[in-house]
Amino acid sequence: ELCRSMYRRGRKCSNKCLNSIDILRKQEKAAALAACRCDGNEDFDCPRMQRNLQRLCFHKKTHPGKDRKHHKEKEKKIAVQETASAANIVSVSALIVTTCILRSLMLNS
Numbered sequence: 001e002l003c004r005s006m007y008r009r010g011r012k013c014s015n016k017c018l019n020s021i022d023i024l025r026k027q028e029k030a031a032a033l034a035a036c037r038c039d040g041n042e043d044f045d046c047p048r049m050q051r052n053l054q055r056l057c058f059h060k061k062t063h064p065g066k067d068r069k070h071h072k073e074k075e076k077k078i079a080v081q082e083t084a085s086a087a088n089i090v091s092v093s094a095l096i097v098t099t100c101i102l103r104s105l106m107l108n109s
Contacts, residue, residue, distance in 0.1 A: 021057065046097060
């Protein structure tokens with residue numbers, strides 16, 4: 001919710017979003033999430049969301065790599081398969097991406 005503008009639109013990383021990320025990163029159990037990587041099995045654009053987080057919240061340059069290729073292959077499969085409602089996908093996806101990205105950030109710290 002607090003990071004919606006960053007994830008969905010790639011516009012900005014608000015102070016509230018940064019604060020939420022900081023709080024989560026300080027939690028001991030969140031440390032295991034730092035190694036999370038996009039594998040192409042997500043029902044959302046995981047690489048884009050990770051790039052937005054790095055670029056907007058941590059001012060790091062990002063380069064689309066092989067994760068984007070895996071994501072495009074997955075998109076083709078999803079187009080043929082039945083999926084859950086868009087609202088559920090967005091909610092669950094945002095939660096998964098947030099935890100994965102925070103896990104990744106903790107490993108890089």
